[in-house]
Every structure is written in structure tokens, then in C-alpha cells.
Amino acid sequence: MTTTNKLVTKDGRKVNVRPDTLDFRDQMFVPTLVEVPTRIDLEDYKRHEVPILDQGTEGACTGFGLAANVNYLLRKRKIVPDRTSVSPFMLYHLAKRYDEWPGENYEGSSARGAMKGWHKHGVCASDLCDNSANVSEEALREAPKRSLGAYSRVNHKDLVAMHSAIAEVGILYATAAVHTGWENVGGDGVIKKADQIIGGHAFAIVAYDEEGLWIQNSWGPGWGKGGFARISYDDWLANGSDIWVARLGVPMNLRAAESIAVGSSSAVSHAGAYSNLEMRRHIISIGNDGLLSPGGTFGTSRKDVENIFARDFTALTKNWKKKRILLYAHGGLVDEGAAVQRVSEYRAQLLQAEIYPVSFIWHTDFFTSLTNILQDAVRRRRSEGFLDDAKDFMLDRLDDALEPVARIPGKAIWSEMKGNALAATSNEAGGARIAVECLNKLPKEVEIHIVGHSAGAIFHAPLIDMLVQKGRSIKTCTLWAPACTVKLFKQSYLPSIENGKIGRFALFTLNEKAEQDDHCAHIYNKSLLYLVSNAFEKEPHIPLFRDGEPLLGMEKCINADSRLRDLFGSQNADWVRAPNDQKAKQANYSTSRHHTDFDDDEATVRATLVRMLGTEQVEGKFSFKRTKSSMRDKRQFLTEQS
Template sequence: MPKAETQNRTFDVLPDPADFRDRLYTPTLIEVPPRIDLEEYKLAKVPLLNQGSEGACTGFALATVANYLLRRRKVDPDEIPVSPRMMYEMAKRYDEWSGENYDGSSARGAMKGWHKHGVCCNELWPYEVKKIDRILTTERIEDAIMRPLGAYYRVNHKDLISMHSAINEVGILYVTAVVHDGWYNPTDAGVIPPSEKKLGGHAFVIVGYNSEGFWIQNSWGHEWAKDGFALLTYDDWLENAMDVWVARLGAPIRLHTPRATATSLSENAGKAQVYTFGTVRPHIINIGNDGQLQREGTYGMAKEDVANIFEKELPQLTQSWSKRRILLYAHGGLVDERSAVQRVADYRPLLLEHEIYPIAFIWRTDFWTTLKNILEDALRRRRPEGPLDSAKNFLLDRLDDALEPLARTLGGKHQWDEIKENGILATKNAEGAGRILLEHLDALLNTDPDIEIHIAAHSAGSIFFAPLIQLLTTSGKIKAGPMKGKSGQGHTIASCNLWAPAITIDLFKECYLPVIHNGTVKHFDLYTLTDKSERDDHCANIYHKSILYLVSHAFENTLRIPLIRDQGVPILGMSKYVEQDAELTSLFKGKRSHWFQTPNNLPEKEIGASRSQRHGDFDDEKLTLISTVSRILETAIHDADVEFQRSAASMKSEREELDTHQ
């Protein structure tokens, strides 16, 4: 990041990149006075902060905004200073630039951080210069949600009328501008003189105005200018301004039950994430490119956050349990981040009730949108304009055969390869998220070997777990597969539950089968659709079989060619390939491995019961989850209260389905 350092000050604020999604402030007809005096603002007794030499002005300026709004709140005013450090660290998570290992940030990033997380008090997250402390502890999260940001708007920085109106409405503006040498030489009256020597970007607040310019509050301590305040002329502002934001506080709420957390995260609840972040956060490992931890965004995290789960969150929550169990879960390849988090919130009440601590890998697959576009493009290349001629009905039976090579060529195989690579690298990469988790899990199990580890995965999640299971369970050197040559940790997995796994049978035999055979994985349950259900499924109503058929026929290494190479690549989640494999059919004749085809008519309270009819059903089908939990507990659970909230992806799919019938 470019920055300037002058007189021990760092100027590294960057202008907000253009984003037409910003909501723009519109002035109302409220009367705008000719001036708002500085003395009027000072009545609020807002703390005057000092950022020192670190480039953290975005956090300090926004903390000043929060301090003012909280003190001036008509109901329950709050004089406890907020944390500039939290404002600053969250700002870097929402900047458009990768990572957090840099000084400085943008105004929009800081606003997003406050909106997503709230802000805790300064006592819980104090500002200590150059001390790296980025962990969002539960204590900080729970305190922060009591100071949420409500509505916030961008103000046109060139529109002085809008700025005057916004100050009059709210009392304070959060701004950034290029500062110059005149900032080091204010007059006795606090006026910043003009200068041609530019120093860099800086964040501060505007708290009043008169006919000459804006009154500002800086974060350079009381010794600067007029007791920490200065007058910035309109000429100076119009020449050097970058960004302006105006905001109002939100109303704090508390949620006391896991069910309320899941409901508030759902698409129907709108933007309630700030209130539920702290509840779901200790159960998530967020993964970005190359399998490494995803540092940006709502659920961004660093190594310290993973350590915090194992060293603080998990021990605190499970300390009174009679038996500690950890469930590692990986979602499928068609799931976006928000839907994946929603599932964690949905599963959490049932799992915690039965003393199972879930840790979910959110690995940003979201293949669905890309796949739908690829299939639509492939279909356009195989049909004429206008309605199809009924005389060509016989060709419909061959449509899937025609779409498969096109979907492969148009990017389907490349996208699928990328998903698999990211999943594998999470453990294979020494800095991968899976590898980081395993280091902490290994230490925990060596301390308390009575803790049970369980695995559950849907679709592509089975690929994600392939190297992780190798490394976790193998004793000595690993002989084959992605982790070949590495030394395993030699731990036991109490149960492994795969729902419609997208892993190839070859990779399954390399990574899973050896440790299932030797008993290191004590119980293995496989859930697949029946072949009829697989063929009755569809992808976006374009490809008329399940996604696993498309993967098997078109996206794996060998392309299926009708009559010439009539079989696709064998996938574990497809019943027809399981039936054709002698080693697998032999496996399921034993007592420790079970294969359940769905939808089935097993009694609801029996392990293996599932009513899943499509590939995408498994992760939000009640009986499948209950059956998996029963396997983990080694006893059928009764009267389980499970409720799945509608995800954004689910609602979008339904809307698109309805659109096709207009």
C-alpha cells in the first residue's frame, strides 16, 4: 500500500474505489442553519483521541463518530469510549485489497466493518501501537453487537449543500481527504493554511461549519491546532476531499436461543448478521483461494482465530459436557458462503443439545451460478431461435449427451478442477486452513484422547476431506493419495458420514478406504440417491440428470462419449457405480459400513432414514441430519426439533423455477 510518513505521522488512507451500489445521501427539507458552531459540538464532550504514529486514522475517526452518536443518543446515552482498534482491524477485512498485513484502509471498508460487526468498548480491545491483536473473541463480539451501526450513506463530497444538510441532521460526518504541509502549521485560530506539498490520505470527522469552511476534529491529540480541532476552508476541502459518509446507530438486540440465531441469519430476516455473528463464528473455518484462510469479509479469519476456537471457545462451551464430540463438516460445491453459514446455524441447536461441537469449513465453492450460465450457453448452441418443433421431440432424449461435451469445453471442467484443487490444497498446502486446524486438533487429542472426532460431508465436501482424513488418521508414512510421503497423526475417527459424495471412487479408495478397513474410521455411512432419483433430478431444468451425472460424464478427466465410452468416471455418490464395484459391495456387507439409498422408507427414528429426492436435498433434509446425529451418538434420537431456514440460494432457485412457468 502506498503511504507517506512525515513528522512521525503516517498518511495511508486510500480513496474508496467506485461502487455504484453505495446508497447516496439525499438532503431533506429540514432547515439548515447558516452555521453550526464548534462550541455546540463540544457540549457532547466527545473524547479527543490520539492515534500516534500508526496509520490507523480510519479506525480513530470512525470511533469518534461512534462516541458522538452514542453520547447524543436520546434513549440510553452511552459515554463508554469505543475501540478504535476494532474499527481499524475490521476496516481492513472489508477493503478491496487482499489481506490485513498492511497499515491503512478505506472509509468504506471501515463503515462495512462497523455495519457487519458493531463495535466493542475500548477496554475490551485497547489500542496499543504496533501490537498485532486481530482476534474477534466472543467477549468482544458480544459487546460489539450492543453498539450496531444502523443506516449509513455516502455523501457527495463535492456537494456542500448535501454536506451541510447531513451535518445538521446527524451532527457529525466521517470523511477522508488528502492532507498537506499546512496541517502541520495551523494558525492560532485553528485555521489550516493552504500548501502545495501533499502528504497523503487521512481520515477525520467534520463536526460543524461556518461561512469559511468546516470545523474538524482530528485524532492527533489536544496539542494539535485549536485543542485538537481546526477549520478546513471550503477551497481546501474541494481541492483535496476524497470521501464522505454519514450514519445513524442501530438498535441493539440480544438473541438467547440457537434457534433464534439460525432464524436471524436466514434470507427472510434481512440483514441481521451483526446480531448473530458471535454465535456462529466459533464454529466456522473460512477458506479462500489455494485452501488458505480467508482473511477478508464477514467471516474472515487468521491463524489466531483458529487458535482461539480450540483454546477458548470450544473448552468454554463444552466444559460441562459428559462426553466431548467434535463434528467436522464440509459443504458441497453448489453452495455460496451465506447459505453455508446458514446451514451451520441450522445444525447448531440440535448438535449442541446432544453435546456435539460443530466446526464447518466454509470453502467458497458456489459453483451453481457458473454452472447454470455454462449450461444455458451450451443449450443456446444446440437449439434454433423460437419454440422447438414438436417433430423433433425424439431429440430431447439426446439433449444431455449433446450438452455434456459443450459444458466441459465452455469451462465446466476448469471450474470443477478449481473447486477440487482448493479443497485438496486446504490440507496439502502447509499454510492451508485444514492443516492449521489439524495442528490444533492434534494437540487437543494428545491432551484429551477421549474426545471423539466425527466427519460429515455433502457432495464435493468429500473431496475436501480426502487429504485431511489421510493426515489425521494414518499412522506413519502415507503411501498414496494427495498426502503421499507425509507422516500422519494416527488419530481415530468415530464416524464418517458422506451425503451424495462427489469424490471419485479411485480417490476414495486411496484416502478413505485404507483407514475404514483398518478400523481407524470406526463407522462409515454412505448416502446416495437411487439411480432413478439421480436420473429424475436436473440441473437448472437444462441438463436432465443430477449434477453427479454431469460431473461423471463431463467434468472429470475422461469425457464420456456415447457408444464409444459409454460410462463416465465412477463417482462414489452414484449408486450405479457402487453396485458395479466388487470391493465396495463387499465393504457394505460388514457391520461397520452402511450404504443407504434415498429416498427410502426406513422408519423416521432409524439410522439411515432419509427422504432426499435430489442431490441438493441432503444438507437440509431433516431425517438425513437426524440419522447422522444418531450415528454419532450410536443411538437413535427421538423427538428431534429441527428447523431449516430458507437460504438465499434456495429462494433464488425457486424464483427461477417460477420464472420458467410464466
């Protein structure tokens, strides 16, 4: 078997599909005991009149092959069959967003990427999305009508499983390496096995007999047997790459903001396409080096950012009495799912209050790395069973022992995360910098509000500098348990607070007792800020000799700094320590008891909203679902108590 790298047939058709990479998360198809026919005739399939597509010279076969599957499933559906032809180009564009390779500026994609795109967004009618790079708003709105339900990978080397899957569903989505035999298929439709491989291709498997598998191609009706051909079993076993089988989902429309929040919850299996579209209006996805992240459910391009400010914000706020925009940056322990869930839960109340939220999702999920680091540090510092038998008075010493061991891996990851946060604005192509440029085109009357939780305060530091340099004022800035150093705060925040460019500043922190009573993964027995200050920042804690790096979110660091004490004695800066019992004054009320509580503590969120609106109180209720991380934390706690 020989291979060429031309990736194009002799008549100019591109064959550039990429095999799926290994992913143990794939759900594998398991054959049932349903009787499998000895053959499924091609003529039985043809009675459904599935259109034969022609991709021409476009390198979009992943979209065209999957479109054949969707078209068949829609026509075969027992309840309300649909003869609409779907857009292969939408499926192809989404495949590039969800496959394993960075960016979208390449041709070819993977079958898994196409399945993920269909799963997350659905697919629109063919006339709503052409071969241009952008999927239109209308296409995204219409796509959930044709959603994907259950789907599985089929072992492409298991012919029994393949026959069973075809018998159950009627069609498979396949990719294979194609050879020169595909260029010379006669009217009988037989593909003659050849040795010279040209490239990779995606198509549909629609029937089988004792000789091989019948496929529906996307090279027009003039190819093979009216657009169909048969690949022998030997050929398939030598060159087949990937097989997927799918069922249609139920079309759904969710319009209420509260329903969209539930649809985005980590407690459900996935965020449906119906909620994804609404949430994309409020999300800017940031990846490595602070650049926009184009892949995944909420992948963001420069055009997407421009649309948020120029189109979505303008359209939604046109009848508002006062236009406000909130820039929110989540904390470092948060993964994408939890971050999206939070902004979806804020969305209803904020829009009702005439505040348009924009959330920077900057792909941190430091929690998983932190837990692994601490578990490894414990293993290095104790004999088996030591921690279980440790007395309370020894826990402080345990923390002292963990800090230097956790410092080397922890500081490296923390520094990388901080670098990405700062680069989002400092990098010329940074996602936050692009957002500020777009925001600056809005009228000066638009109020700008900023909220950051934990490491979100690091993310916002250069963003505030850039806004001020462009002559914009910030109406309010609220930081919840900020993980930024006091030094960074004095460089980036304090000058704008003192000169009035930040109209009103509020700091929410835990009190010292709560900070000491907190924990990290039930291993380190103080808050995350203690661990960052003592182990992950520039100046490590040395017991009895030196405290760690001062952080703005720690009560003891503020009390030790005369300039900060003076700041919070001034008229335009407030400091709220939690938990407290100031229920009568909403702006100062917080019931947070842990570092991670602030973003879903109703009292804290309400206090922040009151400050943005400049009122004494607000009505309405915030409803927060548990994130995966909080449920994991709860399970761990319950396990320890049992």
C-alpha cells in the same frame, strides 16, 4: 499538485488511509427536503463534549475518525445517551479485515472496511481493545451494545448532499488526501491549501459555514483550533475521497441457539453481531489455495483456529459425559451465507446432543458460475425459442449437446475448486491442516465425526489421511451425495474403512431415478453429479461410446464397481438411497429428492445424528430456513410455471 510517498507528516503522524475501491453495491445517501441551515456552528457541536482523540504515530486513522462519529452519535442519542468512549483500535483492526486487500499484515485501511466492521460486529468501549493485533473475546461480546444501524455513502463531490447529511445526522465520516498545509494549521484552525500531497487521512466532518467544512481530527487537542480545523470547499473538492453517514442501531442480545440460527439466516438482511460471535466458535474460513481466509465476517487466523479447539471446545464441553467433535464440509454450490446458515441451524441440536460442530467454510459458490456456464452453452446450441418448444424425449439429447460446450469453462472452475479443497490440508499452511494439528492436541477420548456434502467429500479426503497418519481414529464418517471420484475415495477413504480407522461409514445418495429427474439451474436436465461426471472430470462422457468419470455419489457407479458393492455388504459401511420410506428406522431414512436437498433434509440430518450417537432414534426438531440460493431456485421454478 505534487505527490510524495512518505505517508507521514513532519511530526511523525502516519497518513496512510486508502480510498475506497469502486463498489456499485454501496447504498447512496439521497437528500430529503428537510430544511438545511445556512451554517452549522462548530460551537454547537462542541457542546456535546465529544473527546478529541490522539492516534499518535499509529497508522489507525480510519478507526480514530470513525470513533469520533460513534462517540458523537452515542452522546446525542435521545433515548439512553451513552458517554462511553469507544475503541478506535477495534474499528481499525476490523477495517483491515473487511477492506479490499488480502490479509491484515499492513498499515492503513479504507473507510468502507471500517464501516463494514462496525456493521458486522459493533464496537466495544475503549478500555477493552488497545492497539494489539487481536480483538479479545470480551471486546467482541461487549461490542454489540454499540451497533451500527442504517448507513450510506455520500457523494463526496456533491456539497448539497453533504450539507443535507450533516443537517440530518450531525456528523460525517470522511477521508481525503492531505497536503503539507495540514502540518501548519494555526490557532484559527484554517487549513491553507497546498500543492504537495503527503498521504491519505480519515476524520469527522462536524460543522460547516460559507467558507468550508469544519473537521474533528485525531491529532490531539494541540493541533489546529483545539483539535478542529476548517478545510475550504475548493480544497475538499480537489482532495476529498470518501464520505459516509450513519445512524446507531439497536443494541441486541441473543443467547438461545435457535435465535442465533435465525440471526444468521440468509432470509434476514445481515447476520447481526450478536450471532456472529457465537458462530465464529464453530467456523474455520478457507480461501484460495486452501489458506485461512482472514477477511470478512467470519475471517479466521491461526490464533482463531487454536482458540476454537483449545479454548471454545474445552470450555463448552467441560461438563459433557462424552466429548464429540464434528468436522463438516459443505458442498460446492454453497456460498458463505448459506454455509453459515446451515451450521447455525445444526448447532442447537448438536450441542444438545453433546456434539461440537466445526464447519469449514471454503468459499465455493459454484452455483453462480455453473448457471452462467449453462446459460452460455444453451445460447451457443439453440436458435431462439428452441428450448421452449423442445419435447421431453429431446431433453437427454439437449444434455448431450450442453456437456461438451460447458466442459471447457466448467472443468477449469471445477478443477480450481477441487484444488483449493485438497490444498486446505496438503498445503503446509492450509487451514484444514492447521485445524488437524490443533485437534490432535485434544485428548484421544474425544470422538471425531466427519460429515461432507457433495464436494465436501473432496475437501475431507486428505484431512482423513492426515488424521489417520497422526494416529487418530474417526468414529463415524458420513458423506451426502459425494462429488468425489471413485478413484479418490479408494485412495483416501477406503483403506481407513477397511482397517477400522473409520469406525462406521455411511453413504447417502439419490437413487438413479431421482438423479435423472434432478436438474441444474433448470437448464441441464439431470443432477449436478451427472454434469460433473460427464463434463467436468478427467474422462468426459461420449454418447454411445463411454460414460463419464465414476463418482462415489452416483448409484450406477457403485453398482458397476465390485469392490464398492462388497464394501456395502460389510458390517461397517452402509448405503442409504434416497428418497425412501424407511421412517421406522431413523438411521436409514432420507426424503432427499435433489442433489442439494441432503444438508437441509430433516430425515437425512437426523439419520446422520443417530449414527454419530450410536442410538436408534433421537427426539427434537431441526428447523431450516430457506437459503438465498433455494429461494432463487424456487422463484425461477414459479416463473417457469406461470
